Amino acid sequence: MDRLKIATFNINGIRARRTNLLEWLQREQPDVVCLQELKAQDADFPIDDIRAAGYGAIWHGQKSWNGVAILSRGDDPLEIRRGLPGDPDDSHSRYLEAAAHGVIVASLYLPNGNPQPGPKFDYKLAWFERLIEHxxxxxxxxxxxxxxxxxxxxPTDEDIYNPRSWTRDALLQPESRECYxxxxxxxxxxxxxxxxxxxRIYTFWDYFRQHWQKNSGLRIDHLLLSKGLAPRLKEAGVDRWVRDQEHASDHAPTWIELDMGSIQRGG
Structure with missing residues (x-):
């Protein structure tokens, strides 16, 4: 495989948007998919439908919120880690790590942190510190x-349609940006x-005040590449058409294409 397409997608409820997910997989055929916010327990993950679409998967669910998964086209991802190290008492399903198609891929769902200040923002920053260390x-x-x-x-004011409307939000706080x-x-x-x-490229448009129709978006879905992979980046984008579907997630799939060639350790 010379080109490898890796995507991340906050599905915002996999049971409610299973049809949207399957249509996107069929149309775009990414090789590796990182899903967040499954909002489903492990037993409710639609693995039969995922397999029928040509993908193997691992997942780490949680009732009503959170939940992450990794899909791999044509085979099963090899699980490496389930949960971010550093806090044995953390019960949130927010991190999953696996090997797929020659790369290590992590699917992560960083805490929102609102309202701030408060315990939710403290948890966001503590989780971020654990991610930085790992x-x-x-x-x-x-x-x-x-x-x-x-x-x-x-990350910056260039990644949001109007920072003045979000000055109190945890997503734009100096502490959050400094961690990133x-x-x-x-x-x-x-x-x-x-x-x-x-x-200006956005990956998220909330459901309020016609933000999607007005393209009033934010860029909060990111794919970070290790040093050896960065020179292999050939293309990147956002599948905006998914956000325009009926009953769409408020996020759109965000993806990259890598030129793998004869990749070896050190990438």
């Missing part, structure tokens, strides 16, 4: 790694921004 080890391993998911962080920049500073590449350095 990501450093992944980068040091020398393996090709993609950290994909809903980060619930708007510290993660990048380890050596990760924000793939979508690297591919489109000067364009």
């Amino acid at each position: 990501a450093e080890g992944l980068l040091a391993s020398g393996h090709p790694v993609v950290l994909a998911g809903d980060y619930n962080v708007v 920049q510290r993660l990048l500073a380890q050596g990760w590449t924000d793939a979508l921004r690297a591919r489109y350095p000067d364009e």
Whole structure:
């Protein structure tokens, strides 16, 4: 496989949007998919439908909220880690890591953190610190790694239609943005921004005030590439048509294409 397409998609309820997911898989055929916010227990994950679409999968569900999954076209992902290390008492299903098609892929759903200040924002920042520590080890391993998911962080004011409307939101707080920049500073590449350095590109449009119709969006879904993978980035984008579907998620799938060639350890 010379080209590898990896996508991240906050499905916002896999049972409610199973049809949307399957249509997207059939039309776009990504090789690896990271899903977030399944809002379903493990037993309710539609694995039979996923397999019928040509994908193997691993998933880590949770009743009513959270939940992450990794899909791999043509085979089963090899699970590496279920849950982010650093807090044995953390019961949220927010992190899943696997090997698929020659790369290590993490599907992550970073806490929203609202309302802030308060315990939810404290949890967001603590979770972010755990991610930063774990990501450093992944980068040091020398393996090709993609950290994909809903980060619930708007990196800069260029990644939102109007920052003045969100000044109190946890997604734009200086602490949230500082954590994201510290993660990048380890050596990760924000793939979508690297591919489109000067364009406003959004991945999320909430359900209020016709934000989708007005393109009043935010960029909070990110795919970060390890050092060796960054030069292999050939294309990136957002499948906006999915957000325009009936009963759509408020996120759209965000994807990258990598030129794998003869990738070896050190990627």
